[in-house]
Amino acid sequence: MSEQDQMDFESYVSEHIAPTAKKAAGASVLLLQCMDFRYPHRTIQTMDNLDLRGKYYQLILAGASLGVTQGINKDAWQITFLDQLGFAMGDPPDPNFQVLILDHRDCAAYKKFVNVGPEDPKLEKDAHTRFSQLAVNAIVRSFPNLTRKIRCLLLPIETVEPISIDWL
Numbered sequence: 001m002s003e004q005d006q007m008d009f010e011s012y013v014s015e016h017i018a019p020t021a022k023k024a025a026g027a028s029v030l031l032l033q034c035m036d037f038r039y040p041h042r043t044i045q046t047m048d049n050l051d052l053r054g055k056y057y058q059l060i061l062a063g064a065s066l067g068v069t070q071g072i073n074k075d076a077w078q079i080t081f082l083d084q085l086g087f088a089m090g091d092p093p094d095p096n097f098q099v100l101i102l103d104h105r106d107c108a109a110y111k112k113f114v115n116v117g118p119e120d121p122k123l124e125k126d127a128h129t130r131f132s133q134l135a136v137n138a139i140v141r142s143f144p145n146l147t148r149k150i151r152c153l154l155l156p157i158e159t160v161e162p163i164s165i166d167w168l
Contacts, residue, residue, distance in 0.1 A: 009153070010046045012160050013100075016151060020096055021055040029056035030088045032081070033102040034064045034109065039155065043102065056100075057088045063109030065101050065128065065152060068135035072113040082142050093145055101135060103128045103163070104155040125161065128154050132163045140167075 007015075021029050031047075033039055040060065047056060059081065061067030067077045089097045106118045116127040132152040140147050152163035 007160065008158055009043075009155065009160050010049060012153065012162075013046060013052075014050055017098065017100060018050050018052060020098065021052055024055060024094070024096060027055055027057050027088065028094055028096050029098050029100060030085055031056050031058045031100045031102065032064050032068070033058070033060055034067075034104055034107055035060045035062050036104060036107065039102070039104060057084075059084055059088075063107060063113065063131075064103045065132040065135040066103075066107075066109050066113060068101075068138055069131050078138060082138070085139065085143065089143065093143070095145065097146070097149065099139065099146060099150040101132060101150065101152045102155055103132060103152065125154060129163050133165055136165045136167075 017029060029052075031043065033043060040058075043058070047053065061077055061081060063072075066072060067074065068081050069078065085099070105121075105124060110124070110127060111117045114127050114131070116124045118124060136150050136152065139150060147167060150165065152165060154161040154163055
């Protein structure tokens with residue numbers, strides 16, 4: 001994504017998430033983000049600014065996409081995430097349900113489990129891309145109806161970098 005194509009988090013959500021979410025009778029988005037103290041309040045503020053209160057579920061795991069993968073020996077994290085996602089989607093599952101995974105740069109979980117950080121931005125983005133792909137694959141294996149309904153972003157909130165996913 002070139003600098004001119006970058007957008008802030010609020011613009012991204014406004015363009016890609018809000019149009020569908022606002023039409024839903026209830027919550028139709030699961031927002032997964034890292035537990036880093038710099039982001040949850042900013043995310044909630046953005047969602048409120050876009051009139052999305054009551055339209056999304058929020059789930060927090062250290063490392064966001066990293067926490068969904070089994071590659072870090074935290075199988076219970078993946079099980080918890082998938083159980084919560086299934087519960088949020090409803091029974092029967094909402095056909096318009098979508099997932100937004102918010103990773104962020106300078107993530108302590110990525111430093112601890114993958115040994116990457118902001119000192120090498122390309123390596124850092126490559127790691128987030130790899131684990132986002134693994135997270136998407138795990139989600140789609142459990143919930144095939146979410147194919148092409150999962151978006152992954154790399155924050156900071158001031159500019160987002162959509163993470164490109166290869167669909168199975």
